Amino acid sequence: MTSTTSTPLSAVDRPRSSATRAGGSTRRRMRKDLLRSRIAAWSAVVVIGAFGLLPVYWLLATALSTPESTFQFPPKLIPTDLTLDNFTALADNDQLIKYMVNSLIVASITAVLSVVVATYMGYSFSKFRYRGRRSLMHLVLASQMFPQALLLVTLYTVFSSFGMLNTYTALVLSFTTFTMPLCVWMLKGIFDTIPDALLEAASIDGASRWRTLHSIVAPLAAPGMVAAGLFAFVRGWNDFIFALTLADKEKQTLPPGLVSTYIGEFQTSWPQLMAASLVVSIPVVVAFMFLQRYLVGGMTAGSVKS
Amino acid sequence: MSTAAPPQKAPPPRQRTGGRLSNGAFALLLTAPGLALFAAIIFYPLLSALFTGFFKQDLRLPGREFVGLDNFTYWLDGDFLTILKQTLVFTVGATLVPFVLGLALALALNTGLKGSGFLRGLFLFPWVIPGVVVSFLWMWIFNANYGVLNGVLMKAGIIEESVAWLGQPGTAMLAVIVTKTWASFPWMMVMLLAGLQTVPKELHEAASMDGAGSVRRFFNVTWPQIRGVASIVLLLEFIWNFQHFDTIYVLTGGGPAGTTETFATAVYQTAFKGFDIGRATALGGLWMLLLLLLVVVYLRITERKGDA
Numbered sequence: 129m130t131s132t133t134s135t136p137l138s139a140v141d142r143p144r145s146s147a148t149r150a151g152g153s154t155r156r157r158m159r160k161d162l163l164r165s166r167i168a169a170w171s172a173v174v175v176i177g178a179f180g181l182l183p184v185y186w187l188l189a190t191a192l193s194t195p196e197s198t199f200q201f202p203p204k205l206i207p208t209d210l211t212l213d214n215f216t217a218l219a220d221n222d223q224l225i226k227y228m229v230n231s232l233i234v235a236s237i238t239a240v241l242s243v244v245v246a247t248y249m250g251y252s253f254s255k256f257r258y259r260g261r262r263s264l265m266h267l268v269l270a271s272q273m274f275p276q277a278l279l280l281v282t283l284y285t286v287f288s289s290f291g292m293l294n295t296y297t298a299l300v301l302s303f304t305t306f307t308m309p310l311c312v313w314m315l316k317g318i319f320d321t322i323p324d325a326l327l328e329a330a331s332i333d334g335a336s337r338w339r340t341l342h343s344i345v346a347p348l349a350a351p352g353m354v355a356a357g358l359f360a361f362v363r364g365w366n367d368f369i370f371a372l373t374l375a376d377k378e379k380q381t382l383p384p385g386l387v388s389t390y391i392g393e394f395q396t397s398w399p400q401l402m403a404a405s406l407v408v409s410i411p412v413v414v415a416f417m418f419l420q421r422y423l424v425g426g427m428t429a430g431s432v433k434s
Numbered sequence: 435m436s437t438a439a440p441p442q443k444a445p446p447p448r449q450r451t452g453g454r455l456s457n458g459a460f461a462l463l464l465t466a467p468g469l470a471l472f473a474a475i476i477f478y479p480l481l482s483a484l485f486t487g488f489f490k491q492d493l494r495l496p497g498r499e500f501v502g503l504d505n506f507t508y509w510l511d512g513d514f515l516t517i518l519k520q521t522l523v524f525t526v527g528a529t530l531v532p533f534v535l536g537l538a539l540a541l542a543l544n545t546g547l548k549g550s551g552f553l554r555g556l557f558l559f560p561w562v563i564p565g566v567v568v569s570f571l572w573m574w575i576f577n578a579n580y581g582v583l584n585g586v587l588m589k590a591g592i593i594e595e596s597v598a599w600l601g602q603p604g605t606a607m608l609a610v611i612v613t614k615t616w617a618s619f620p621w622m623m624v625m626l627l628a629g630l631q632t633v634p635k636e637l638h639e640a641a642s643m644d645g646a647g648s649v650r651r652f653f654n655v656t657w658p659q660i661r662g663v664a665s666i667v668l669l670l671e672f673i674w675n676f677q678h679f680d681t682i683y684v685l686t687g688g689g690p691a692g693t694t695e696t697f698a699t700a701v702y703q704t705a706f707k708g709f710d711i712g713r714a715t716a717l718g719g720l721w722m723l724l725l726l727l728l729v730v731v732y733l734r735i736t737e738r739k740g741d742a
């Protein structure tokens with residue numbers, strides 16, 4: 129593990145020479161040190177930033193290009209014949225609209241189901257101490273790490289024997305396998321921040337445990353529940369493997385739908401695929417703008433901060 | 435009479451909470467819907483998968499036939515080691531490379547650059563967009579005939595003719611790792627940055643006054659403080675990559691010539707292209723066993739960090 133850190137390290141350290149130590153006061157040395165670390169920091173930002181953002185630029189550039197200019201080699205790095213045709217073509221594609229509606233339905237139901245179930249479970253984990261609690265929590269955490277591809281094989285046979293293939297139910301249930309553990313841990317973290325004294329006060333005032341949970345705790349935790357729901361929505365919206373396998377054209381969601389629509393046997397319509405890709409990304413990007421605040425907390429829930 | 439019977443009065447704390455159940459039973463009741471779901475859609479299917487490995491079963495047909503260890507020996511005598519090796523190459527590459535990039539970027543942003551908050555948000559984009567979009571985009575960048583990568587490298591005089599990055603055994607795995615790296619380094623960055631921000635500035639200043647250079651400051655001050663986050667981030671990413679499917683499936687489908695085949699793609703292809711669920715779940719069982727070891731390590735580490 130240590131060896132992996134040597135690259136960023138030396139990047140920070142490289143400009144420093146041993147000469148500085150010999151002469152000059154500590155303060156001067158520190159100022160030089162600061163300047164060098166600034167330079168190193170900016171180089172890291174520029175180099176890694178280019179790797180991170182140039183592909184995004186290319187996504188945009190292609191989506192705004194005409195098909196003719198796409199099949200040109202070498203490609204024009206700055207497109208000159210900009211067009212919105214690729215986006216308008218999407219609106220005319222009924223099948224794509226259907227995929228999008230499916231995605232909306234399935235991801236929304238998944239989010240609601242996951243949050244409702246996870247609220248009760250997370251509350252139980254957070255505010256009660258009982259035998260088997262830790263084991264249950266570990267089970268939930270570990271279930272997030274079971275291989276999806278394997279789970280899918282048997283989920284397929286289970287759904288098939290119940291005649292549930294190509295249904296929203298099958299998609300929602302299979303999405304829940306990976307959204308629920310996440311929601312449970314996120315919500316447990318949020319309930320942990322609600323002081324126990326508040327619950328005691330409610331019980332002294334005569335509120336039942338159900339009432340305490342529904343009328344006092346839930347409103348307080350509402351922002352966190354929304355965040356967990358958005359996370360679940362995004363995960364469901366992004367899923368590829370379950371939707372690809374458990375549903376056909378009628379009930380399929382956008383990610384596998386895009387593959388079947390655009391990845392052709394012969395020549396792929398890249399500008400249209402890139403435009404469609406951007407459209408698929410929009411809800412997710414918007415969701416994350418709202419989620420910025422919860423991002424680190426949510427991602428680290430149960431793992432880093434615990 | 436009845437009013438006089440003292441034992442009828444329940445102990446005050448329980449009555450005050452208003453329920454007839456004990457706290458423990460109430461807590462378990464809260465977990466019941468969740469547990470029922472977990473049992474139905476995760477634990478039952480997984481157990482049944484482990485069981486199916488001992489049968490010959492066609493995905494399209496009902497009925498099965500017990501064949502003992504045949505399905506397992508099919509893999510162990512065949513491609514198991516190749517698939518394991520390729521899975522490990524992908525997993526290690528797609529974990530370490532984004533870690534290094536993410537750490538470098540986190541260290542850079544943590545120096546208090548102007549606009550580092552904005553940059554952090556901007557750099558998150560690759561991680562935020564759907565995995566399938568990531569795969570499409572890089573498929574297009576790597577395209578053998580019209581891809582921008584070939585265009586740029588040829589203009590720069592680095593290559594003489596177009597390379598089929600995804601279509602030839604020598605480069606396909608590299609291309610897949612680059613794609614996955616792009617999608618996950620922002621997550622590493624955010625997590626490590628969160629870790630770095632907990633390191634007190636005074637520690638750095640003190641070390642700096644004592645004449646410690648940036649390398650020593652990193653190893654003696656920063657690293658010990660973020661080691662916890664770093665090890666969990668690495669382990670989680672390792673576990674996820676060990677079972678990663680989307681990128682590989684869309685980019686190469688396990689090809690060319692099986693050189694990017696991993697456990698995930700092999701299990702998937704065997705079940706849904708070869709219709710052989712016996713063999714698919716047998717390979718899945720072996721895969722689970724390896725994954726279980728990783729999960730145990732993960733739980734140990736989170737456990738050690740106190741309350742879990």
